[in-house]
Structure formats: structure tokens, C-alpha cells
Amino acid sequence: MSILAPAATRSARTRLRPLDIRNVRLDPSGLLGRRQRVNGEATIPHLVEQLERTGAVDNFRRLAGTSEADFRGLLFSDSDVYKTIEAIAWEMGRTGTTAFDAWLDEVIGLMAAVQQPDGYLNTWIQGVHPELKLQVLAWNHEMYMLGHWLQAAITLDRATGRRDLLDLAEKFVTLIDRTFGPGGERDGIPGHEEIETALVELHRHTGEERHLRLAQHLVDQRGKGILDGGNMGQRYFQDHAPVRESFDPTGHAVRQLYLNAGVTDLVIEGADEALAEAMRQQWERTHERKMYITGAFGSRHRDEAFGNDYELPSDRAYAETCATIADLQWTWRMSLIEDDRRHADVIERELHNALPASLDDTGTRFFYSNPVQRRPDRFSEGSAPAERVEWYECPCCPPNIARVIAQLSGYVAATRPDGGFELLQYASCEIDLPAGTLRVETDYPRSGLVRLSIEGDAPEAAVGLRVPGWVTSGRVRIAGRDRAITADELAAGRVELSGSDADGAEIEFDLRPRWTASHPRVDATRGCVALERGPVVYCVEQVDLGESAQVDDLRIDPTVAVNEQADQPAGEDAIAPPLAVSATAWTDARPLLRDALAEEERSDEHQVDVRLVPFATWGNRGPGAMRIWLPRLSEH
Structure with missing residues (x-):
């Protein structure tokens, strides 16, 4: 069975290799583990209920002739179904749950029933505007939805061995490749990126080079003005310049960050150094000039976009939840290939601030936008309500939140090519070793103390303990003896232990405000x-x-x-x-106005x-x- 992990690559170019989430079990009484538990028990069932209530699943039934309801929702509502399936698949892989089997059977059966012979499937196009099939790439989100479909299908296959959803998706991929791929019938790129990273993952999953070539081709076509930007302009779609020459994040924030995740996947799989350098510069400028302190992105409501450098209004921050999620996925991929301590720091900032702020304690009410200031007279807007709500007209964020939380354990640790092992995020958990189990006990980030113990054989290779960038002092206990974290370890962002020293080791960070x-x-x-x-x-x-x-x-x-x-x-x-x-x-x-020099x-x-x-x-x-x-x- 394929590895079930975020960005599950085996490329020789990577510095780190993800662990299967089944080998990292978060303690349900710990912070991240509790979020996963609430996600499985409350959030995912809530998503299924809302998809039924708002008509997203009924849109498939309508095409199949089993519902007489009108089309409901936005033109890309299919993607919310696919993201929910992905969240369920991660949960199935993590817990073995069968609670959603009947729902999956029905939805996948409906998809098979209404998919066209050439592989095409889009309930809005087929049921409302069939004349627009693959004609308005800037706005109709067809490849974006296929990307989410692919990610759901790959995850489901890895988690359970169930291939029917993937078989259906591959037919659509073949249509896209024939139409817009290398040597295809015409030029075309997605107006909303997302398919790029899904195609690379499909290549990893199946071993077929054509999927990698298609992803590379779609990236290389950007900057040629293929999309009709209308009054939004080419920057909105990241179609204003070739990716290799685009060093500044611009336009719709989620689109840009999803694109960067896909480009970085191509770099991992061996793409040229020009793409790698573009991603390094994009990452630097995104996080040094356009990131909110909470780990949120996107300062403009009008087009859900990045603003200019340092344009970060507090009360009018858009800071879409999906942008944080897209950046987490991109930054995770960057951390696999670049030894830069800031990557794990950014992921930590997102996991403990912007991401959890996007939903309430029950896991059933959500924020779409996440301002860092709320004025007392601030009124609710469509995607920026005054308080969390159970669903949105554009409900892209809730299922996105669910699929990320379902895979949280995949971001906790990774292995190195030399056999070494790194703890990247601190959470109470159990991690499978080659011949034993590493237990991590901590109340982090409430407490700065992390305790390690090993049951079974200790690993032969080194264990790296991450030292976050905010740490100025701390201590390490090795073989029962305490010492201070050294200046070199603070600078490197890592404390290295031998495998045998990891048993009984402690690390503690100074948590002074x-x-x-x-x-x-x-x-x-x-x-x-x-x-x-x-x-x-x-x-x-x-x-x-x-x-x-x-x-x-x-x-x-x-x-x-x-x-x-x-x-x-x-x-x-x-x-x-x-x-x-x-x-x-x-x-x-x-x-409001007064003399600046007055006492x-x-x-x-x-x-x-x-x-x-x-x-x-x-x-x-x-x-x-x-x-x-x-x-x-x-x-x-």
C-alpha cells in the first residue's frame, strides 16, 4: 500500500521524507490530537450534513435522474464534495472508520453514472451550461475541481485500497492531457490552480510520467496571457509572467499559494534550478513581506488577493482560511527540500494561530476570513461575518480545514536520507520506529517541556529535536544530566541526539511572554x-x-x-x-482631528x-x- 502522508515523495532531491500518518498517532487528550478527534467526531459529519442540506450532492442526483431539484450552490460546488471525501479518506486511514462507507458508495456511484464517455464531469456545466464545457478556463474551475477529485481519490486508494474513485478521475485527466497537455489540441491553463500538485501526486502514486509532464506543461504555459483576465487582469490568475521570472506573490492569494505548492512538487521531482530559485524567492517575499503575524495571507477583500509589500491592514484583513492551508502545504514541501528553520516555524505559527482560529470549539462553525482586529461597529459581510457560522455560500474553507486536520500527524515528524529522524512539531504522540516506538509527552505549547521515551529498540541513527526560532534559552536532559541549549544549537534550530540518548531525553524551552x-x-x-x-x-x-x-x-x-x-x-x-x-x-x-503639537x-x-x-x-x-x-x- 502506498504511503499515506502529505507530499508523499521518495525523490532523491528531498532532505526529509514524510512519515505515514498511521505511524504517527496523536494523543487524543493532547492539543493536536484533540483537534483530530473533534474533526472526526463532529466536523466531518457536519460537512456531510451540510453538503446534503445545501444541494451539493443533490446536483449529482439531478444529473442521474434521481432528483428533480434545481441546481444549487456555486458553479464549483463539486469541489466541496471532493474535499470532504478526502477528509474522510484521511480519517479512514488514521482510524479505520467505516462510518461513511454508505455515503461514499452512493456519491462515487453517482459520479460513475453521470460521468461523460470522454471522462468529463462537472454538475454545473452538464446540468446548466453544457455549451461552456472547457471553454471558460479563467472562471469555471474545471481543472481546479479535478485537482481536488484527484487528491481525494489518491488518498482513498492509499488509505483503503479502494480504486474506483481514482479510475474515474484518471479518465478526466486523460481528457485534459489530450486537450491542453503537451501537443494537445489547444492552449489552456486553469484559472484557479490546484491541479498541478494533484498531478504530481498522481505521478508518484501510479509511476506514470505523463502526469508529471502535464503538470510541468501547465506551469510552463503561465505568463503567455492565455487566460482572459477581464477587469481582474492577468496578475489575478498568475498569468502575467512566466513562473521562472515571478518572484513576487501576486493576485488571488489562494491561487498563488496552490500554484507554488505544485511548482515545488515539480522541483522535488527534478525540475530545473530556475523553478527552484523562483520558489525560494517567492517564499522569502511571501513570508517576510506579506504574512500576518497569525500565519494568514491576503490583505484585500475585493479579489481575495495579496496586496503590495507590507500592505497588511488589521481590521480589513481578508486572510482567507484557505490561504493559510495552501501556504501550509507549500511550506511543508519547501521544508522537504531546503534546510531552512523558518519553514517549520511558519507551519507552527499556522497550526497554533490562523488555522485553529478558523473554527470554534465544537468544530462546526467556521471563519472564512480572519481579521487580526475586529472593530466594535464592524458589520457582517458575506465571507467576513462578525462571528463564525456553520456554512457559507462559498463553502470552500470548511472542508479544506477538515482535510488538513485529518492529516495533522503527517506534519509532526520526518526521516532523513541517512536514516536520521526529526521531530518537527511538538505534540503528545506515539511514533513507530524501525524496531520500537517513540513516545512524546508534552503539554506544548502551554508548557515548553517535552519528554521522550522509547519502547523497544532505540533507533541507530540520530534524532533531531527542533528548536523554534522564537526560543532564546532552554535546557536539554540527556542520560539524566541537564545542560543548556547551546548558542550553536539555537542558531541551527536543532538539538541532535544519538538514538540511544533519545530514551528518557527531555527538552524544555523558555516560554516567557x-x-x-x-x-x-x-x-x-x-x-x-x-x-x-x-x-x-x-x-x-x-x-x-x-x-x-x-x-x-x-x-x-x-x-x-x-x-x-x-x-x-x-x-x-x-x-x-x-x-x-x-x-x-x-x-x-x-x-478625530487635533493639534499634533498640543499638550x-x-x-x-x-x-x-x-x-x-x-x-x-x-x-x-x-x-x-x-x-x-x-x-x-x-x-x-
């Missing part, structure tokens, strides 16, 4: 600070201030001590403890104790004002 300053080029947050503790970003919610002050009136002195609070509201202690600081607040609103009156301000909570938990106590970046108290 720290204030982070905003980059001075980010106008929206210039002069502001944000509170972090380990990988966790904190925020202030109006619900914790009551009548004592308004969130937007707070000013912070970052030299004042930060205290961990003893009172732990239900659920929050699983992430990190609330933190308390003393802040200055205005009691009255100041004029400020001190009588209209007062001290207030401020409670900050992990951003990942915000909004669970109802809608209201929130902010991460707090203005720094100026000197009088």
Missing part, C-alpha cells in the same frame, strides 16, 4: 506591539474588558511585567494560559488591567471587538 514590534513599513500597525508566548499569538477581546475600557482605546507599555493568569476558562487551558498586563486607556474619545491632557486616561487570550480562541464567547496589535504608550 514577549512583546513583538510591528515592521515600520506596515502602516496599519506602525508603533504597535503584539504579545506572544512561544508560538501562540495573543489578543484582547472586549468581553474581558467589560465597561472598564474599550479595546480600541488601549495603549501598552511593553516594559511592564506580563503575568500568567490563574483563572482558566473552559477550553483555553488546552492552548496556552491567558496573560494579564496593565494598560493605559482613554475614558473619552478624542477628536495632551492626562486627566482623560486611566490604568486598566487587561486580560489577553490566545488568538486561536477568540470569538468563542460571542462577537465583539478584538485586536492583536496594541498601540505603544508614548512618552509624555
Whole structure:
């Protein structure tokens, strides 16, 4: 059976090799394991229920003649079904569940019944606009949906050995290859990228070179102006320049990040150095100039797009959940080929902030956009509601969240070509070794302590323990003796242990809260600070201030001590403890415009104790004002 893991490559070009998720079992009482458990018990069943309620599955029945309902949903609603199947497949591989077998049987049976003889399947085109079949590539998402179909089918085959969904998908791939591939009937590229990485994974799964060639061809066709961008322009679709010459992320954020994941897959499989260098520069600029502190991306509502460098508004951040997921997939692939400690740091930031903030504690209500500030008078918009909702008109994010959480254990550890083993993310889990089991015990990131033990034979090769970039000090216990993490280990981002020393080893990081300053080029947050503790970003919610002050009136002195609070509201202690600081607040609103040189009156301000909570938990106590970046108290 093929390995069931994210980016399951065996390429000699990789620095790391993913582990099968069946060999990494997250403790369901730990933070990441609890998220997987809720995902399997609540989120995935909720997705199936919503797909039935909103008509996404009924659209297939309509074509099959078993439903008389009109087409419902957006033109790409099929993809939400495919992403849900993928989430189920990961869950089946992880737990062996059969709870969704009947639903899968029906949906895959419907797909087989309505697929056209040439392999084409799209319920909106076939049932509403058959004349548009493969005619409007910029907007109709046909190849995007096929990409999600492929990823679901490959995962299902790897998890269970069930090939029927993959057999159907390969027929559609053959049609795309014949029409738009090398030597095809005409030029064409997807308006919404996603198929590229799926085709590379199909190549890995089947061994067929034609799938790799098709992925490479679709990437090489970009920059030729093939797509009709209309008033959105070519940048929106990443069709403004060849990929090898595109060093700045631009346009629709999810499209760009999915494209980069696919291009990096091609690099892993041996693509030329020009593509590799383009990905290095894209990654650098994306994460140094266009990433929110939470690990979110995309600053513009109008086209769900990246803005200019350092254009990162807080209250108007779009920060689509799918963009974080796409970046996690891209950054994971970059970490497999580049020895850059920042990759694991970014994944950690995403896993503990932007991703968990996108859904509530029940796993059944979601954010589509994820602002880092919520003003008290902010009204709900279609994809930017004031509080999480159970579904969206464009429900791309909920099933995307589910498929990523279902595979979380695949991001925890990896092996090296020399047989070495690396812990990349810290979570309570069991990991299968060649002749034993490695147990990881930790309450990370609430605690900085991680304990290791081995049952059975210790690995012969080295075990690498990641040292996150935010760490400034810590200790390691080896063979019962403590020592400080060295400066070289801090710089390298790794503590290396022999396999025998891993049994009984401990590593502990200093988790003292720290204030982070905003980059001075980010106008929206210039002069502001944000509170972090380990990988966790904190925020202030109006619900914790009551009548004592308004969130937007707070000013912070970052030299004042930060205290961990003893009172732990239900659920929050699983992430990190609330933190308390003393802040200055205005009691009255100041004029909108005032003399900048005038002496400020001190009588209209007062001290207030401020409670900050992990951003990942915000909004669970109802809608209201929130902010991460707090203005720094100026000197009088």
C-alpha cells in the first residue's frame, strides 16, 4: 500500500521524507490530537450534513435522474464534495472508520453514472451550461475541481485500497492531457490552480510520467496571457509572467499559494534550478513581506488577493482560511527540500494561530476570513461575518480545514536520507520506529517541556529535536544530566541526539511572554506591539474588558511585567494560559482631528488591567471587538 502522508515523495532531491500518518498517532487528550478527534467526531459529519442540506450532492442526483431539484450552490460546488471525501479518506486511514462507507458508495456511484464517455464531469456545466464545457478556463474551475477529485481519490486508494474513485478521475485527466497537455489540441491553463500538485501526486502514486509532464506543461504555459483576465487582469490568475521570472506573490492569494505548492512538487521531482530559485524567492517575499503575524495571507477583500509589500491592514484583513492551508502545504514541501528553520516555524505559527482560529470549539462553525482586529461597529459581510457560522455560500474553507486536520500527524515528524529522524512539531504522540516506538509527552505549547521515551529498540541513527526560532534559552536532559541549549544549537534550530540518548531525553524551552514590534513599513500597525508566548499569538477581546475600557482605546507599555493568569476558562487551558498586563486607556474619545503639537491632557486616561487570550480562541464567547496589535504608550 502506498504511503499515506502529505507530499508523499521518495525523490532523491528531498532532505526529509514524510512519515505515514498511521505511524504517527496523536494523543487524543493532547492539543493536536484533540483537534483530530473533534474533526472526526463532529466536523466531518457536519460537512456531510451540510453538503446534503445545501444541494451539493443533490446536483449529482439531478444529473442521474434521481432528483428533480434545481441546481444549487456555486458553479464549483463539486469541489466541496471532493474535499470532504478526502477528509474522510484521511480519517479512514488514521482510524479505520467505516462510518461513511454508505455515503461514499452512493456519491462515487453517482459520479460513475453521470460521468461523460470522454471522462468529463462537472454538475454545473452538464446540468446548466453544457455549451461552456472547457471553454471558460479563467472562471469555471474545471481543472481546479479535478485537482481536488484527484487528491481525494489518491488518498482513498492509499488509505483503503479502494480504486474506483481514482479510475474515474484518471479518465478526466486523460481528457485534459489530450486537450491542453503537451501537443494537445489547444492552449489552456486553469484559472484557479490546484491541479498541478494533484498531478504530481498522481505521478508518484501510479509511476506514470505523463502526469508529471502535464503538470510541468501547465506551469510552463503561465505568463503567455492565455487566460482572459477581464477587469481582474492577468496578475489575478498568475498569468502575467512566466513562473521562472515571478518572484513576487501576486493576485488571488489562494491561487498563488496552490500554484507554488505544485511548482515545488515539480522541483522535488527534478525540475530545473530556475523553478527552484523562483520558489525560494517567492517564499522569502511571501513570508517576510506579506504574512500576518497569525500565519494568514491576503490583505484585500475585493479579489481575495495579496496586496503590495507590507500592505497588511488589521481590521480589513481578508486572510482567507484557505490561504493559510495552501501556504501550509507549500511550506511543508519547501521544508522537504531546503534546510531552512523558518519553514517549520511558519507551519507552527499556522497550526497554533490562523488555522485553529478558523473554527470554534465544537468544530462546526467556521471563519472564512480572519481579521487580526475586529472593530466594535464592524458589520457582517458575506465571507467576513462578525462571528463564525456553520456554512457559507462559498463553502470552500470548511472542508479544506477538515482535510488538513485529518492529516495533522503527517506534519509532526520526518526521516532523513541517512536514516536520521526529526521531530518537527511538538505534540503528545506515539511514533513507530524501525524496531520500537517513540513516545512524546508534552503539554506544548502551554508548557515548553517535552519528554521522550522509547519502547523497544532505540533507533541507530540520530534524532533531531527542533528548536523554534522564537526560543532564546532552554535546557536539554540527556542520560539524566541537564545542560543548556547551546548558542550553536539555537542558531541551527536543532538539538541532535544519538538514538540511544533519545530514551528518557527531555527538552524544555523558555516560554516567557514577549512583546513583538510591528515592521515600520506596515502602516496599519506602525508603533504597535503584539504579545506572544512561544508560538501562540495573543489578543484582547472586549468581553474581558467589560465597561472598564474599550479595546480600541488601549495603549501598552511593553516594559511592564506580563503575568500568567490563574483563572482558566473552559477550553483555553488546552492552548496556552491567558496573560494579564496593565494598560493605559482613554475614558473619552478624542477628536478625530487635533493639534499634533498640543499638550495632551492626562486627566482623560486611566490604568486598566487587561486580560489577553490566545488568538486561536477568540470569538468563542460571542462577537465583539478584538485586536492583536496594541498601540505603544508614548512618552509624555
